[in-house]
Amino acid sequence: MTGVAIVGASGYASRELIRILLNHPGAEIRVATSRQDDSPRVDALHPSLAGRIDLACEPFDADRLAERARVAFLALPHTASMAVVASLRERNVRVIDLSADYRLTDAQIYADWYGHTHTDAVGLKEAVYGLPELYRESIPPAGLIANPGCYTSTSILALAPLIRENLVERTGIVIDAKSGVSGAGRSPKLSTHFPECNESFSAYNVGKHRHTPEIDQVLTDVGCAQGDPVEVIFTPHLVPMDRGIFATIYATPRGPVVEHDLLDLYRSFYKQSPFVRVVSHLPATKESAFTNYCDITVRVVRGKVVVLACLDNLIKGASGVAVQNFNLMFGHPETTGLAL
Ligand SMILES: NC(=O)C1=CN([C@@H]2O[C@H](COP(=O)(O)OP(=O)(O)OC[C@H]3O[C@@H](n4cnc5c(N)ncnc54)[C@H](OP(=O)(O)O)[C@@H]3O)[C@@H](O)[C@H]2O)C=CC1
Ligand SMILES: CC(=O)N[C@@H](CCC(=O)OP(=O)(O)O)C(=O)O
Known part of the structure; x- marks a missing residue:
């Protein structure tokens, strides 16, 4: 069983991701993060998950996350992802980033289209574009997946x-x-x-x-x-x-x-x-x-x-393809958990 963290657990992509992972035989959601002060329960943020998950959100802390999870799904807006990826990779946590931060290989093109300077050149080099239909061979050993856009x-x-x-x-x-x-x-x-x-x-x-x-x-x-x-x-x-x-x-x-x-x-x-x-x-x-x-x-x-x-x-365009990538990275058949 692989310990999983959901970073940015209160959003729509996370809701779908959690719903899929709760039925995945090889994944256990051990960490969910949110910036909200009162440590909301995941099922309070997403009432459709009531009765299915007993976990409260916590603020993002790379050390505490790495103690419990081998992989982090980042469901944060772009620029917020690149602020945390290096801290996770340094702790050997594999990352599947749903944002756009690692999809463009050229930092200048990122700056031109997103209007922000890219601050993680190391991550940009490491990232593998996570569209399994085209890059299936490159995904299994990847430490950082740039999950594609919808x-x-x-x-x-x-x-x-x-x-x-x-x-x-x-x-x-x-x-x-x-x-x-x-x-x-x-x-x-x-x-x-x-x-x-x-x-x-x-x-x-x-x-x-x-x-x-x-x-x-x-x-x-x-x-x-x-x-x-x-x-x-x-x-x-x-x-x-x-x-x-x-x-x-x-x-x-x-x-x-x-x-x-x-x-x-x-x-x-x-x-x-x-x-x-x-x-x-x-x-x-x-x-x-x-x-x-x-x-x-x-x-x-x-x-x-x-x-x-x-x-x-929200699924093939975000959370579902993220789980396809998780499956390839952790040795499961590509379809595991995805017979929705
Ligand atoms: N929606 C879609 O169809 C798709 C989305 N994506 C990408 O997936 C990512 C998540 O999308 P989605 O779920 O729709 O977004 P949401 O806006 O629904 O959720 C994003 C979550 O990130 C947290 N967050 C927001 N700003 C910050 C910040 N500055 N620092 C840390 N955390 C922050 C918030 O949680 P809190 O306030 O609780 O901390 C929020 O709930 C985005 O990068 C998006 O581009 C990709 C493909 C499709
Ligand atoms: C309707 C709508 O606003 N859609 C978003 C794109 C969806 C998304 O979040 O995808 P990425 O992660 O690839 O940016 C937009 O046009 O910016």
Whole structure:
């Protein structure tokens, strides 16, 4: 049994993570942290967990955490993660970071898109990008996992087969993505206040969303045999639903393409990946909600390739993939605990 710590236990991603780990035969949650003064019980923070966990939150303390846990899941906002990772790695605690702090390999690109200087160069070097479908071999020995973002997982999984096989142009790929409101986290903000977002559908951060360089970086790596960098046009939207990401992606083929051949390519590309379902119908967020699946299909429309993909932002986009990474790091079958 592996002792686990949940750092930032009061948030939405943590709630899902705790729910999954409570059913995991190889994990025991021994530490939960929060900055709240009164040491709240986890089930007081998340009433849906009532009767399932008997643990109170405590302030973050690396020494006390390392006495009880071999791995820490960090569900903190970006910049808060990089402030604690070194203290955990020095104590030999393995880290799965759900924030964006270790996903971009270049500190300057991080500063350009996040508006903060990166303060942990050692961690940036050590981090492994935790998208098992693409980096399964690198994850088992990793000390620090950069868990991918929710929009990014959807977009990267949707495009990886086309990029790896060099079937589409690498610039001018349009990713039109929509997210449910839980994607913005639990802390209240004006844009996610009920009267602002209910019955409303809006785009945001057009041309400057911080997931753009993450998608570019990973897809460029996926297609590195062919050299040219990938540059996507990524437009996120907020939709008035609780959870789910849906991406409609348009790419220009480099030569003639046939829809059923593309579907075969996707099936073959993901045949070892239990959480990617290549479907022939048009997927919907309801079909992947509360699961660790990413559902993908592909169409050819008037000479363009159109890929449609969706997943649950809190599970396959955050906590579920974090548990996939935990499984690979600690020698469990990748699907353990994830038959949701
Ligand atoms: N929501 C989603 O769909 C996804 C989220 N992520 C990432 O996962 C991480 C967690 O997201 P989510 O659960 O949605 O966020 P929430 O806002 O719901 O929770 C974050 C938690 O972190 C703690 N926290 C906030 N600020 C600080 C700080 N400065 N220092 C220490 N702790 C802090 C808070 O706990 P307290 O106040 O009790 O200390 C808070 O509950 C984020 O990095 C997010 O980008 C990734 C993919 C998808
Ligand atoms: C709806 C909404 O606001 N979504 C968040 C992204 C979700 C998330 O937190 O993902 P990362 O960890 O990858 O940043 C946003 O656009 O910033």
